[in-house]
Amino acid sequence: xxxxxxxxxxxxxxxxxxxxxxxxxxxxxxxxxxxxxxxxxxxxxxxxxxxxxxxxxxxxxxxxxxxxxxxxxxxxxxxxxxxxxxxxxxxxxxxxxxxxxxxxxxxxxxxxxxxxxxxxxxxxxxxxxxxxxxxxxxxxxxxxxxxxxxxxxxxxxxxxxxxxxxxxxxxxxxxxxxxxxxxxxxxxxxxxxxxxxxxxxxxxxxxxxxxxxxxxxxxxxxxxxxxxxxxxxxxxxxxxxxxxxxxxxxxxxxxxxxxxxxxxxxxxxxxxxxxxxxxxxxxxxxxxxxxxxxxxxxxxxxxxxxxxxxxxxxxxxxxxxxxxxxxxxxxxxxxxxxxxxx
Numbered sequence: 001x002x003x004x005x006x007x008x009x010x011x012x013x014x015x016x017x018x019x020x021x022x023x024x025x026x027x028x029x030x031x032x033x034x035x036x037x038x039x040x041x042x043x044x045x046x047x048x049x050x051x052x053x054x055x056x057x058x059x060x061x062x063x064x065x066x067x068x069x070x071x072x073x074x075x076x077x078x079x080x081x082x083x084x085x086x087x088x089x090x091x092x093x094x095x096x097x098x099x100x101x102x103x104x105x106x107x108x109x110x111x112x113x114x115x116x117x118x119x120x121x122x123x124x125x126x127x128x129x130x131x132x133x134x135x136x137x138x139x140x141x142x143x144x145x146x147x148x149x150x151x152x153x154x155x156x157x158x159x160x161x162x163x164x165x166x167x168x169x170x171x172x173x174x175x176x177x178x179x180x181x182x183x184x185x186x187x188x189x190x191x192x193x194x195x196x197x198x199x200x201x202x203x204x205x206x207x208x209x210x211x212x213x214x215x216x217x218x219x220x221x222x223x224x225x226x227x228x229x230x231x232x233x234x235x236x237x238x239x240x241x242x243x244x245x246x247x248x249x250x251x252x253x254x255x256x257x258x259x260x261x262x263x264x265x266x267x268x269x270x271x272x273x274x275x276x277x278x279x280x281x282x283x284x285x286x287x288x289x290x291x292x293x294x295x296x297x298x299x300x301x302x303x304x305x306x307x308x309x310x311x312x313x314x315x316x317x318x319x320x321x322x323x324x325x326x327x328x329x330x331x332x333x334x335x336x337x338x339x340x341x342x
Contacts, residue, residue, distance in 0.1 A: 022095030127151030242319025246309025
């Protein structure tokens with residue numbers, strides 16, 4: 001069996017925690033690479049989820065807990081070779097407040113593959129085929145069935161798309177476990193059936209397909225695309241059992257980051273990682289779709305080969321509930337750097 005060539009997952013994804021000092025122009029370093037996608041959330045108080053990336057440039061902010069268009073508020077002012085620079089806004093750098101940042105590496109900015117089916121070549125992009133991650137900036141053409149090149153060289157398992165302009169337009173999330181007929185928004189809603197998002201067409205190893213919805217194909221968009229890489233990333237689904245001895249979800253690695261969303265009913269998007277507590281149960285979580293401060297609840301254990309639900313709550317493990325997840329590795333289960341449980 002072939003395993004990922006990524007021996008050190010933190011070369012491509014890393015959680016960086018920091019404490020604010022209220023000083024503009026503060027460099028947050030120690031990420032371990034240039035973070036081409038940076039997602040920041042205040043832990044110790046209520047503030048928006050801040051998304052910046054190297055393709056759009058900074059300061060150009062999107063917010064996963066809001067459908068508003070991109071703005072240029074001076075929150076994160078630079079992307080560095082080993083981190084990023086923050087200004088004084090409370091969402092990124094209030095004195096003595098604590099923050100979590102989740103960081104992904106892309107990196108290749110030329111030579112994206114297209115084929116005869118491609119109808120939208122991105123205006124700008126950054127992709128990494130080793131880790132299966134791309135950031136795609138494209139202009140919609142309002143034509144159902146348009147095909148957008150994604151650069152991964154493999155079929156995306158998950159795509160997160162946001163209109164950069166055009167007013168208040170919801171995020172659109174594709175996940176392979178829901179299929180091409182449905183999408184989700186970064187809100188509490190269950191999955192939505194709408195051909196306008198993906199044109200009821202699955203992505204392939206060159207393109208993803210969009211309908212004529214304003215969420216994916218009428219204005220200008222940024223798309224964060226992820227292909228599954230064995231031993232590094234996993235995008236799947238599970239069914240809850242409503243028991244504190246909950247469902248076990250095998251990923252094939254010790255997770256460094258897990259995002260969970262229930263798809264058959266209204267619930268939040270829960271974010272848990274290996275840095276904010278450090279031992280099981282992982283009872284600190286943040287939410288992608290709200291501005292709430294960090295919350296404490298014993299919901300999952302992070303194990304050497306996956307994660308296990310430890311509550312019967314509707315957000316993680318309601319009996320019969322259907323859930324999707326997105327996970328990135330701290331350590332692979334096999335190979336030269338095998339994982340151990342916490």
